Amino acid sequence: MAHGxxxxxxxxxxxxxxTVDHKKIGILYLLAGGFFxxxxxxxxxxxxxxxxxxxxxxxxxxxxxxxxxMHGTTMIFLAAMPMIFALMNAIVPLQIGARDVAFPFxxxxxxxTFFAGGVLLNVSWFAGGAPDxxxxxxxxxxxxxxxxxxxxxxxxxxxxxxGIGTLVGGINFLVTIINMRAPGMSxxxxxxxxxxxxxxxALILFAFPALAVGLAAMxxxxxxxxxxxxxxxxxxxxxxxxxxxxxGHPEVYILILPAFGVISEVISTFSRKRLFxxxxxxxxxxxxxxxxxxxxxHHMFTTGLGPVANALFSIATMLIAVPTGIKIFNxxxxxxxxxxxxxxxxLFAIGFVPTFVMGGVTGVMLAAAPADFQYxxxxxVVAHFHYxxxxxxxxxxxxxxxxxxxxxxxxxxxxxxxxxxxWTFYIGFHLTFFVQHFLGLMGMPRRVWTYxxxxxxxxxxxxxxxGAILMGIGTIAFLLNVVITxxxxxxxSNDPWEDGRTLEWTISSPAPEYNFLQTPLVRGYDAFxxxxxxxxxxxxxxxxxxxxxxxxxxxxPFVMSVGLFIAGLGFMYAKGDYGTGIWASILNNHILAIxxxxxxxGCMFLRSVYDDHGFHIEPDELHGDKGVKA
Amino acid sequence: MANQHSAAEEKKHHKHEGPxxxxxAFIFSILLTVIAFxxxxxxxxxxxxxxxxxxxxxxxxxxxxxxxxxxxxDRGHVFPIVGILSGVVIVFTIVIMAEYWAWW
Numbered sequence: 064m065a066h067g068x069x070x071x072x073x074x075x076x077x078x079x080x081x082t083v084d085h086k087k088i089g090i091l092y093l094l095a096g097g098f099f100x101x102x103x104x105x106x107x108x109x110x111x112x113x114x115x116x117x118x119x120x121x122x123x124x125x126x127x128x129x130x131x132x133m134h135g136t137t138m139i140f141l142a143a144m145p146m147i148f149a150l151m152n153a154i155v156p157l158q159i160g161a162r163d164v165a166f167p168f169x170x171x172x173x174x175x176t177f178f179a180g181g182v183l184l185n186v187s188w189f190a191g192g193a194p195d196x197x198x199x200x201x202x203x204x205x206x207x208x209x210x211x212x213x214x215x216x217x218x219x220x221x222x223x224x225x226g227i228g229t230l231v232g233g234i235n236f237l238v239t240i241i242n243m244r245a246p247g248m249s250x251x252x253x254x255x256x257x258x259x260x261x262x263x264x265a266l267i268l269f270a271f272p273a274l275a276v277g278l279a280a281m282x283x284x285x286x287x288x289x290x291x292x293x294x295x296x297x298x299x300x301x302x303x304x305x306x307x308x309x310x311g312h313p314e315v316y317i318l319i320l321p322a323f324g325v326i327s328e329v330i331s332t333f334s335r336k337r338l339f340x341x342x343x344x345x346x347x348x349x350x351x352x353x354x355x356x357x358x359x360x361h362h363m364f365t366t367g368l369g370p371v372a373n374a375l376f377s378i379a380t381m382l383i384a385v386p387t388g389i390k391i392f393n394x395x396x397x398x399x400x401x402x403x404x405x406x407x408x409x410l411f412a413i414g415f416v417p418t419f420v421m422g423g424v425t426g427v428m429l430a431a432a433p434a435d436f437q438y439x440x441x442x443x444v445v446a447h448f449h450y451x452x453x454x455x456x457x458x459x460x461x462x463x464x465x466x467x468x469x470x471x472x473x474x475x476x477x478x479x480x481x482x483x484x485x486w487t488f489y490i491g492f493h494l495t496f497f498v499q500h501f502l503g504l505m506g507m508p509r510r511v512w513t514y515x516x517x518x519x520x521x522x523x524x525x526x527x528x529x530g531a532i533l534m535g536i537g538t539i540a541f542l543l544n545v546v547i548t549x550x551x552x553x554x555x556s557n558d559p560w561e562d563g564r565t566l567e568w569t570i571s572s573p574a575p576e577y578n579f580l581q582t583p584l585v586r587g588y589d590a591f592x593x594x595x596x597x598x599x600x601x602x603x604x605x606x607x608x609x610x611x612x613x614x615x616x617x618x619x620p621f622v623m624s625v626g627l628f629i630a631g632l633g634f635m636y637a638k639g640d641y642g643t644g645i646w647a648s649i650l651n652n653h654i655l656a657i658x659x660x661x662x663x664x665g666c667m668f669l670r671s672v673y674d675d676h677g678f679h680i681e682p683d684e685l686h687g688d689k690g691v692k693a
Numbered sequence: 694m695a696n697q698h699s700a701a702e703e704k705k706h707h708k709h710e711g712p713x714x715x716x717x718a719f720i721f722s723i724l725l726t727v728i729a730f731x732x733x734x735x736x737x738x739x740x741x742x743x744x745x746x747x748x749x750x751x752x753x754x755x756x757x758x759x760x761x762x763x764x765x766x767d768r769g770h771v772f773p774i775v776g777i778l779s780g781v782v783i784v785f786t787i788v789i790m791a792e793y794w795a796w797w
Contacts, residue, residue, distance in 0.1 A: 237776075241772050265776075265779075268776070268780075269779070269780055269783055305791060309787055353779075356783045356786065356787070357786060357790075359787075360790070368794070369794070371794055372790075372794035375790075375794060
């Protein structure tokens with residue numbers, strides 16, 4: 064053997080804690096993201112129960128603020144982002160014919176830091192109050208002057224840690240997609256989901272540093288008496304708004320682009336047609352990504368930027384409707400004349416199209432600066448962004464999960480229960496949010512704890528709450544489906560939908576740990592479909608069967624994120640307002656914080672000095688897999 | 694088997710040109726730094742001129758660092774260049790917009 068050292072193989076829980084396999088990390092992302100999705104959903108239900116009738120006092124006003132803040136923060140950062148990363152991890156390397164991502168170790172760090180940040184953020188519920196300044200945490204509401212509890216500290220530090228995970232994940236996928244495509248897979252032959260993941264990763268690379276800087280500045284304000292956003296000491300509260308939205312607007316495109324990719328794949332597969340206007344889809348994706356950075360101030364029209372800035376940002380925002388419209392028409396033309404199969408995945412995808420158009424139309428309405436003065440901070444805005452995020456991203460994620468479930472777990476989700484899930488969720492969604500447009504136009508302000516009787520809000524709020532419960536039933540149906548499916552035998556074939564077009568359907572379900580026994584040779588767009596159309600059953604291999612290099616599992620990413628978690632807590636409670644005696648002196652002298660950072664830095668040191676070259680799976684170990692016959 | 698791996702890895706290695714260019718680049722970048730410090734330390738030079746020269750030397754320094762030490766001048770670095778340029782475009786747009794139109 065060329066490489067003498069024994070291969071470390073863990074099993075059980077240790078396997079999941081140490082894994083660097085992109086498929087397992089994808090499942091971890093799905094589990095964690097799904098868990099936070101349920102937490103955020105529960106918060107949403109509590110919000111809707113509070114608002115179902117006028118002058119309700121189901122939760123206290125302060126608790127309501129915490130609920131709406133944590134609902135937004137959890138859903139965006141801890142549910143939507145990880146579910147996107149779950150799909151990207153599970154599918155992108157398979158779609159480009161790679162054996163793993165470029166940096167498997169960094170991939171594990173990405174997951175564990177996200178998870179540590181997410182848990183830290185939610186610990187706030189049990190530690191004297193969650194953040195309560197809205198998911199945007201606008202200064203001066205979030206400055207120490209107006210927020211004296213530790214809630215916003217958890218927001219600042221939790222998101223900072225989770226943000227590290229997202230940033231390194233984005234970089235990892237950029238490098239993977241640029242460098243690890245199979246022979247023959249040029250950029251213009253990449254599947255649409257890979258393209259959108261690529262652009263999303265680029266947006267993460269440019270947008271998340273802005274958030275990191277903003278959060279660092281906010282951290283200095285809150286923990287070390289800084290004055291970045293403290294107007295009384297010469298700071299500037301509007302600066303936070305700019306920084307937050309320079310990150311925040313690209314963030315919404317980070318969220319929606321992978322959903323666009325999923326929809327493109329699903330509609331194309333289940334229409335049994337090549338995606339209409341592939342190159343215009345790519346162009347539109349790139350253009351959306353670029354324009355996404357030039358429109359942040361449309362969140363701030365009423366801040367008083369002046370007519371020139373408002374007009375510029377207004378026009379830039381409306382421009383985004385052009386590439387998005389291109390995409391919508393491409394999906395419609397893909398379906399046109401196709402032999403459409405209404406599987407659950409395709410129902411979600413087809414349901415996505417009109418829903419997203421409605422979200423887009425209200426988006427253009429909001430982009431008109433003079434009109435925005437009416438809509439601003441009303442339920443109209445709430446309706447708009449739930450139409451694009453739930454009606455866009457979440458429907459896309461559901462479509463992707465139903466579509467790729469066999470590839471991730473080797474089992475097909477139940478279609479009957481799936482369709483029940485779709486209809487309850489879809490009807491519930493429109494019931495919840497459609498009426499909120501009118502609530503907003505009638506003047507109901509956003510983030511309001513309760514409202515008076517006789518304003519005409521009662522019926523619409525009741526309808527909205529009923530819709531939210533229906534969405535909850537849909538989500539429970541999905542969970543039930545997952546449990547029932549998990550009890551069935553693992554019998555999904557390589558290409559369970561039988562119309563698979565891309566490389567992930569050429570390998571077994573779930574994929575073996577090395578993905579491809581032999582790297583496939585890609586001869587065109589929709590590589591697998593092209594081979595099928597020429598009467599072949601498999602891809603042409605681009606290399607002979609040989610030893611496959613694999614990365615070693617490692618516990619370091621997990622320990623590093625635990626270190627950051629401890630350091631985060633240590634910094635938060637070093638303000639001299641917590642603990643007594645020796646405990647207080649440990650906290651106030653930053654000893655706990657330094658201890659946490661030492662763990663993380665120690666892991667980085669170990670990783671740097673100890674060379675781990677991974678191991679090889681030799682051809683004689685690859686029993687059962689006889690390679691590609693062509 | 695071991696040969697297979699190393700043969701594949703060897704192919705990817707670039708041809709090295711020797712240390713000559715790197716030494717020149719190293720001396721040049723130190724020179725830029727020394728001039729910058731000396732200019733400010735001298736204390737008798739027109740301030741506007743110093744600002745101008747500092748920015749100029751910073752730009753030159755970026756080119757030296759990126760080109761020689763980050764290997765941007767070599768072949769196969771299109772993606773880093775595209776990435777850095779799009780980053781620069783985005784940051785400049787944000788700074789200009791914030792400075793002239795959006796600042797409050």
